[in-house]
Amino acid sequence: MTDAFTSPPSRNLAAIIVAAGTGSRAVQDIPKQYVRWRGKPVLRHSVERLLAAGCAPIVVAIAPDADDLASEAIGDLEGVETCHGGGTRQQSVALALEGLAERAPEHVLIHDAARPIVVPEVVDRLVAALPSHAGAIPVLPVVDSIAIERDGMMAGKADRETLKRVQTPQAFRFADILAAHRAWQGASDAGDDAHVLRDFGGEVAMVRGDEALKKLTFAEDFRSSRPAIRTGLGFDVHRLAEGEELWLAGLRIEHSHGLAGHSDADVALHAITDAVLGAVGAGDIGDHFPPSDPQWKGASSDRFLAHAGKLADEAGYAVANIDLTIICEAPKIGPHRSAMRERIAAILGIDPALVGVKATTTEGLGMTGRREGIAAQAVATLAVFD
Known part of the structure; x- marks a missing residue:
């Protein structure tokens, strides 16, 4: 605490x-x-x-x-x-x-x-x-x-x-x-x-x-009178740019381009953070870490997700499941899936078995299809564990 x-x-x-x-x-x-x-x-x-x-x-x-x-x-x-x-x-x-x-x-x-x-x-x-x-x-x-x-x-x-x-x-x-x-x-x-x-x-x-x-x-x-289960949905997107490091799900991945943003622009952790915050009715990532605040420039996004997990804990909930989908043409997510699950689980203090990581493309359509950016969406399920 x-x-x-x-x-x-x-x-x-x-x-x-x-x-x-x-x-x-x-x-x-x-x-x-x-x-x-x-x-x-x-x-x-x-x-x-x-x-x-x-x-x-x-x-x-x-x-x-x-x-x-x-x-x-x-x-x-x-x-x-x-x-x-x-x-x-x-x-x-x-x-x-x-x-x-x-x-x-x-x-x-x-x-x-x-x-x-x-x-x-x-x-x-x-x-x-x-x-x-x-x-x-x-x-x-x-x-x-x-x-x-x-x-x-x-x-x-x-x-x-x-x-x-x-x-x-x-x-x-x-x-x-x-x-x-x-x-x-x-x-x-x-x-x-x-x-x-x-x-x-x-x-x-x-x-x-x-x-x-x-x-x-x-x-x-x-015992608790609170709902036993709560669910939140998160979505984020960042553009790809030359000269930037690529951070996804808490991992630094070698790639020709990286994601640009005020923090490290990890769309995966941002989406999960918003999902957890949404599940406990605690606003969104911008409320807690506004991009206008210079202290978050270049900040590691694991801090954002750890904060969301702490708020869930204080509200009386434990993270029961995370389901993450990364939307991009490149890089390939498959080789990194296991490491991503373990990293997300470590940040939240849960078993990696409770974390799902998937990837998909938009079949060449839209900004992700044109390799201009990467998007991610996540669902977080919280449960009362009394």
């Missing part, structure tokens, strides 16, 4: 992600933090967004038997490490804090893995509260009436104006929260870290949270 933060993230901000639970209420075959949601494991979302917040290092507390699941979810992300957690959330956090003790960061965020969307503005508000408070938590108002229950009967009501819904990440001065956990004498299932800090005598500020920080808890949270 490349979320933009409204202020520069702290250079001394570590993070702990609590991911040692079983998540049984989600009714999954594996703990919910490893279930695929919006195209990738839930834990991966949390890690990527905390990295985008400038957190380093990030320590993920996992169950002792979850090394393989965690390794698969985290992959090769730099600045991320794991530790084995304890039997409760409080024990897991305490172990992760001890793992950071020698490095002693100034601040630390503590976050639940099951909250995959970390909101940049919330992190900014949390960190901004730490100069004057030992800890800060994001909260939301309680909007429903609250009834007190006793033996299945309503026994009274609570004042919802004094109640808040607490979210994560929670932010702390590292030295204070470490000392609070070391001094904790209460039950091992302390609840959350703000409670531990407050018991130690630390003040905890409340900042405005965000509904996007919703915790994935039940099976229905992993």
